[in-house]
Ligand SMILES: NC(=O)C1=CN([C@@H]2O[C@H](COP(=O)(O)OP(=O)(O)OC[C@H]3O[C@@H](n4cnc5c(N)ncnc54)[C@H](OP(=O)(O)O)[C@@H]3O)[C@@H](O)[C@H]2O)C=CC1
């Protein structure tokens with residue numbers, strides 16, 4: 147039967163993860179990768195997959211069923227998300243939480259104008275953790291919700307660091323504050339502000355001639371990413387970045403700690419432990435690409451978040467098979 151034809155827009159950690167995730171899904175095929183760099187400079191896992199210059203992407207409207215956007219949230223997706231939703235059914239991982247409402251509106255306008263579906267902020271946070279925060283609050287209206295990440299490499303924060311003028315390369319690790327986690331696990335339901343829950347550690351390779359103090363200040367004061375956290379910036383060599391910071395593990399958990407009507411204490415928890423943050427996130431993107439395709443086929447139009455998508459649409463199995471196997 148006809149396969150869902152996938153395109154990748156932007157080839158970085160996520161782009162590479164989507165390439166390998168599509169290969170795990172028999173109902174999909176990867177038709178091409180689009181990059182702003184010279185195509186010859188971008189090496190795929192599978193050399194048989196064509197790499198196209200970004201400017202040609204408009205010619206592939208009939209060739210791609212779902213375009214998976216793998217650009218960075220800080221500066222790429224605010225421009226690429228709406229531009230591509232006009233021409234394709236899209237799925238993206240936009241994760242600048244404070245800016246999701248405005249991003250949703252911009253992508254929705256473009257998707258509606260183009261007669262497409264656009265699933266935004268797909269991944270684990272935002273994404274699967276968002277779903278579990280929703281379950282917790284809807285099912286246990288009396289209680290408190292906590293989200294903890296790491297210790298691990300945040301791709302959004304690492305991308306944001308790499309975009310700072312004077313930065314040649316870099317990564318960011320998110321570190322949960324142990325005392326905060328313990329108080330939550332002890333059922334204390336503490337009131338914790340952003341700074342009390344996580345610390346952020348950046349490792350940066352300076353570009354030639356850049357001023358380290360200027361770079362440090364630009365990072366630690368960055369709104370939406372670092373300003374609300376205790377953040378450290380350590381300058382390292384290219385060599386050290388390549389040797390000691392090329393793994394991208396991450397993870398975390400969402401806890402809803404609440405009481406039900408007769409006063410019983412109830413705890414809901416959802417956890418992730420990821421050897422590869424990008425490969426996992428890409429696997430979420432690919433499952434939601436299946437849902438986006440089906441929503442488009444069903445006549446839906448406009449932007450949606452994971453909170454709007456029925457879970458059954460993610461599965462390659464029919465509704466009848468799901469009822470038989472998973473209920
Ligand atoms: N919602 C969630 O749970 C998650 C969301 N994310 C989001 O995914 C976004 C992308 O993450 P990630 O893939 O790690 O970002 P990368 O920095 O690896 O890639 C971002 C873009 O940069 C360009 N690029 C990649 N490699 C190079 C290079 N060597 N030289 C120059 N440009 C390059 C690519 O565009 P081009 O090919 O056009 O040059 C690519 O699309 C993050 O910003 C984050 O917001 C990530 C994880 C989880």
Ligand SMILES: N[C@@H](C[C@H]1CC(C(=O)O)=NO1)C(=O)O
Pocket residue numbers: 241269270271272295296298299300301302303319320396423
């Ligand atoms: N979007 C995050 C996924 C999780 C990780 C995270 C953090 O460490 O701050 N927040 O959400 C990412 O880019 O890795």
